[in-house]
Amino acid sequence: MSVLKGKVWIFGNDIDTDAIIPARYLNTSDPAELARHCMEDADPSFPEKVSRGDIIVAGKNFGCGSSREHAPLAIKEAGIACVIAESFARIFYRNAINIGLPILESAEAAAFLKEGHQVEVNLDKGEIMEISTGQKFFAVPFPPFMQEIMAKGGLINFVREKVTKGE
Amino acid sequence: MAHTMAEKILARAAGKKEVFPGELINARIDMALGNDITAPVAINEFRKIGIEKVFDRERIALIPDHFTPNKDIQSAEQVKLMRNFAREQGIVHYYEVGRMGIEHALLPELGLVLPGEVVVGADSHTCTYGALGAFATGVGSTDLAAVMATGELWFKVPPTIRVVFEGELPPWVSGKDLILYTIGQLGVDGARYAVLEFTGPAITALPMDARFSISNMAIEAGAKAGLIPPDAVTLRYLEDRAVRPYETVLGDEDAPVLQEFHWDVENMEPQVSAPFSPANAQPVSQVAGTEIDQVVIGSCTNGRIDDLRQAAALLKGRKVHPRVRLIVIPATQAVYLQALREGLLEIFAEAEAAVSTPTCGPCLGGHMGILAEGEVAVATTNRNFVGRMGHRGSRVYLAGPAVAAASAVAGVIAHPLELGEVKK
Numbered sequence: 047m048s049v050l051k052g053k054v055w056i057f058g059n060d061i062d063t064d065a066i067i068p069a070r071y072l073n074t075s076d077p078a079e080l081a082r083h084c085m086e087d088a089d090p091s092f093p094e095k096v097s098r099g100d101i102i103v104a105g106k107n108f109g110c111g112s113s114r115e116h117a118p119l120a121i122k123e124a125g126i127a128c129v130i131a132e133s134f135a136r137i138f139y140r141n142a143i144n145i146g147l148p149i150l151e152s153a154e155a156a157a158f159l160k161e162g163h164q165v166e167v168n169l170d171k172g173e174i175m176e177i178s179t180g181q182k183f184f185a186v187p188f189p190p191f192m193q194e195i196m197a198k199g200g201l202i203n204f205v206r207e208k209v210t211k212g213e
Numbered sequence: 214m215a216h217t218m219a220e221k222i223l224a225r226a227a228g229k230k231e232v233f234p235g236e237l238i239n240a241r242i243d244m245a246l247g248n249d250i251t252a253p254v255a256i257n258e259f260r261k262i263g264i265e266k267v268f269d270r271e272r273i274a275l276i277p278d279h280f281t282p283n284k285d286i287q288s289a290e291q292v293k294l295m296r297n298f299a300r301e302q303g304i305v306h307y308y309e310v311g312r313m314g315i316e317h318a319l320l321p322e323l324g325l326v327l328p329g330e331v332v333v334g335a336d337s338h339t340c341t342y343g344a345l346g347a348f349a350t351g352v353g354s355t356d357l358a359a360v361m362a363t364g365e366l367w368f369k370v371p372p373t374i375r376v377v378f379e380g381e382l383p384p385w386v387s388g389k390d391l392i393l394y395t396i397g398q399l400g401v402d403g404a405r406y407a408v409l410e411f412t413g414p415a416i417t418a419l420p421m422d423a424r425f426s427i428s429n430m431a432i433e434a435g436a437k438a439g440l441i442p443p444d445a446v447t448l449r450y451l452e453d454r455a456v457r458p459y460e461t462v463l464g465d466e467d468a469p470v471l472q473e474f475h476w477d478v479e480n481m482e483p484q485v486s487a488p489f490s491p492a493n494a495q496p497v498s499q500v501a502g503t504e505i506d507q508v509v510i511g512s513c514t515n516g517r518i519d520d521l522r523q524a525a526a527l528l529k530g531r532k533v534h535p536r537v538r539l540i541v542i543p544a545t546q547a548v549y550l551q552a553l554r555e556g557l558l559e560i561f562a563e564a565e566a567a568v569s570t571p572t573c574g575p576c577l578g579g580h581m582g583i584l585a586e587g588e589v590a591v592a593t594t595n596r597n598f599v600g601r602m603g604h605r606g607s608r609v610y611l612a613g614p615a616v617a618a619a620s621a622v623a624g625v626i627a628h629p630l631e632l633g634e635v636k637k
């Protein structure tokens with residue numbers, strides 16, 4: 047389960063949350079509705095082009111701007127298997143971990159990968175491989191505490207366990 | 214060891230003697246916030262935790278401000294969900310239309326966020342409260358759900374970038390200009406994961422309202438918080454407001470910081486950030502003459518009484534340019550009432566501006582002033598990303614209230630001094 051394979055879609059630097067899911071659609075939090083507008087203001091045809099299992103690759107500061115969790119939700123619900131970026135904005139990084147959207151930080155992979163590349167991602171090892179050339183990249187590993195949250199399936203499960211154990 | 218303000222506040226909230234940048238901590242939360250976009254998601258997540266009651270019904274604020282007064286049925290449903298939760302849980306700080314305001318103007322005004330506290334909000338501009346010396350930061354809805362259940366949240370202790378503004382502010386240069394300048398210098402990710410701390414004589418000289426504008430936009434440089442050390446101005450502001458006793462926390466002068474900048478404001482012009490990034494800041498003269506269709510004065514950045522006073526000073530006895538629509542949105546009901554009593558609303562109406570009840574409205578492209586394809590706006594808001602105020606082919610220039618008001622009159626982006634003398 048922790049090995050993903052998918053086609054790459056390329057985005058630039060500073061992709062903000064208004065580009066990921068424009069605020070005009072935030073009068074709902076229905077994930078399916080959000081997915082229909084995923085990345086719309088960065089690329090209006092994206093919601094039609096994207097298929098389940100695809101991978102977003104972007105430059106620096108992906109997800110900057112608002113704290114809307116609707117952004118990683120829209121991406122996840124649109125079927126994107128993971129996001130690889132040179133770097134992530136702080137709140138997006140938190141939100142992605144909290145809701146269980148896999149994200150990987152690798153400047154090298156972000157620089158190398160091109161639109162249409164097929165990549166294989168091993169989430170446990172943080173390994174990213176471009177299939178046609180066999181080029182491998184390693185993502186910055188998550189601190190153990192965050193790995194624990196992800197292993198539990200997100201923050202809510204993590205908190206639920208803590209609360210029921212009465213810690 | 215010497216520590217920054219952020220480190221000291223976080224250490225206290227984590228019950229530790231000291232903390233260091235990079236350390237992961239669990240902090241006690243003094244106040245948590247959600248709005249009509251983020252709270253519904255948080256409430257659904259809260260239900261999944263399997264706990265009956267929120268950790269403290271006095272330390273959660275739920276503010277319907279983004280799409281209110283409800284702009285459509287879906288928005289009305291979102292607010293209903295929030296309202297029902299607030300009633301069920303006995304949430305003290307839930308405010309309806311007519312009593313509400315834009316969250317980041319309302320919470321300080323009500324004395325709900327205080328120096329030395331740790332505040333989280335499911336809204337990125339929660340960093341506004343840094344102006345009061347609170348460690349305040351934006352989080353997601355799931356984080357908010359966790360806080361509502363436990364009253365705690367994990368943080369990575371951030372390093373601090375210190376910005377010192379030297380000199381005396383020229384006329385019409387204020388908080389908004391200083392923060393646009395800062396973002397222009399640092400870039401939209403220049404302070405990513407770090408705390409911005411603003412000090413220096415030009416900061417100390419600013420009233421609270423201008424300080425809120427500065428801290429508000431720390432996130433636009435990627436910062437986790439935007440702190441201003443509390444001083445006499447801060448304490449005076451809190452005098453009749455603070456709902457709880459609080460303890461001011463100041464940093465040590467010799468605390469190690471990641472970076473330190475000294476900028477002189479003496480020759481600074483009012484700043485404008487061109488589309489499509491708050492980091493495209495430049496002196497107003499660089500973009501002066503750009504034709505505009507709409508001006509918005511409001512938002513959690515510049516919808517406070519001082520902002521409206523600045524705009525009114527320029528609009529008094531003048532008319533909005535025939536080609537331009539000016540929309541003025543006082544940030545809270547109290548600001549609205551104050552502006553009414555001071556005669557500012559009359560000045561706006563006579564200038565042929567539309568004045569709205571408090572709402573986020575056009576700031577996020579929600580309602581109350583959406584731009585069509587190709588339209589250009591000057592706004593005192595905080596983001597000018599593609600599509601932020603409407604069509605993805607529209608453009609927003611960010612500025613302070615003085616430049617916004619002057620531009621509304623001129624019909625093009627203009628320096629307030631271009632209007633000539635201000636009529637008192």
Ligand code: SF4
Nearest residue numbers: 315512513573576577
């Ligand atoms: S005024 Fe704008 S930036 Fe401020 S909270 Fe509302 S939508 Fe967000």
